[in-house]
Amino acid sequence: MMYKLDKMYRPEWTCGKYNKEHKCAIYYNLIEGISYYFEDESAEIINEILSVGRNGSVDMIALSKKLKISEKSLLPFFEVLKEKKLLIPSIYSKADIMAYRSMSKQQRKDEAKSFNKPYVDPSIADMDSAEIDYTLKVNGVMSVMFELTYTCSEQCIHCYNIGAAHSKEEISHRADRIELDINDYKRIIDELEELGLFRVCITGGDPFSKAIVWEILEYLYKKDIAFDIFTNGQRLLGSEERLAFLYPKLVGISIYSADAQVHDSITRVKGSLSKSIAVMRTLSEYAIPMYLKCCVIKTNKETYMSVYKLAEEFNAVPQIEINVTDSLDGNKYVSQHLRLDEPEYEVVMQDKHVSLYVGPDVLDIIGQPKSLKANACKAGRNTFNITPEGNLTPCCSFHLVLGNLKKQTIKEIIDKNEKLDWWLNLKLESYEVCGRYDYCAFCNLCPGMNYAEHGTPLKPAENSCYLAKIRYNLFKKIKGDV
DSSP, X not given: OOOOXXXXXXXXXXXXXXXXXXXXXXXXXXXXXXXXXXXXXXXXXXXXXXXXXXXXXXXXXXXXXXXXXXXXXXXXXXXXHHHTTSSBSSOOOHHHHHHHHHHHHHHHHHHHTTOOOOOOOTTSOSOOHHHHHHHHHHOSOOEEEEEOXXXXXXXXXXXXXXXXXXXXXXXXXXXXXXXXXXXXXHHHHHHHHHHTOOEEEEESSOGGGSTTHHHHHHHHHHTTOEEEXXXXXXXXXXXXXXXXXXXXXXXEEEOOOSSHHHHHHHHTOTTHHHHHHHHHXXXXXXXXXXXXXXXXXXXXXXXGGGHHHHHHHTTOEEEEEOOOOOOTTOOOHIIIIISOOHHHHHHHTTSTTBTTOOOGGGTTTXXXXXXXXXXXXXXXXSEEEEOTTOEEESBTTBOOOOEETTTSOHHHHHTTXXXXXXXXXXXXXXXXSTTSSGGGGGOOOOHHHHHHHHSSTTSOOHHHHHHHHHHHHHHHHHHTOO
């Protein structure tokens, strides 16, 4: 039913970005974790809505006159925005917000029960369609990952961060760096905002191991920038409500098994699973979109699937990664002690929920030859990574240092940067091995892993070839070619 053209309000759970040059906008409903893309007149309307701030009033009649759009044309659009909870007829109280969260929680519960979604190529960036459309239209620095710190409240045996210790015999060097401070982050966020930033992913180590994380999150919220945060939850316990009302688009929680003995043996922190579950339970009550992030190694190969039941219980999506890698500093502990062997991988790869799934229903999808005339990945084009000490790199897995943000602005680094230009113009045909063998079509090629192992993206990482060959052989077995 239509309502009269009247004053409405922008909800506090929204954020977004408008680009004047390309006349397009992205607008988030952060409780539901959904973004929407708009162009032309609809984007101008979204810009006016964003400009009033959260809980600000939107005078529809004044807006109609300002944009010279008839009230008759505006009414259906406002009805859609109201339906999507992107506009509301009155400012919500905390009780109203919790009721909305409860409704969203039920919707997510239904979705979590059917997380068996179609196969998605693991090389595709984790962006939704609206974010992709906006990025393609604007083509600026759209998203950035902040590796706030490599310090962590857990000591995971498979950690790939620089300086991580994987056994009792190793000494941790995670903290051996001078990290960015809050003034650095505010300046960097301001610079990125000018370049088009609309989304940030915050990770570590564990970001809640860095005291200024809350100031950073509050600043991003103030700036209308959507953020994801990846954490183990250990130091979030008791502060879930504070996070909930900063409206993260997504929270990723690291869970390796529902078996406490297995999970805690991986984190090397007794009681870590119970704390993480307590955090997940509370975040679920706030209907915060969650991923349960799990990598499969020898330690949890028998119990990793128990994460699926936790995901269903807490309305989350399981994200199962089998491409575990060695440390970016060259430490080979993971491949030498934790990586699955070929028979073990063949079993896990036939689980539909893993990132490198091989099964009879995808035989015509996977194994497509890679284009030798294309770049191997999109890192460093519209998205970058910032290390704890301020190094700007293409990706958290690709530590090709382009410059340091304590010494230069982002624009100074990326403008006429020979390293970046070389990388962006690099084609797969320049690689020494990659893309030239049948098994290469089954590789989740990561130039960053190549770089970590060889100091250049042009030589293949041993782990990538190892997995590609297993996946190729399994494909042939299932297809009947062996």
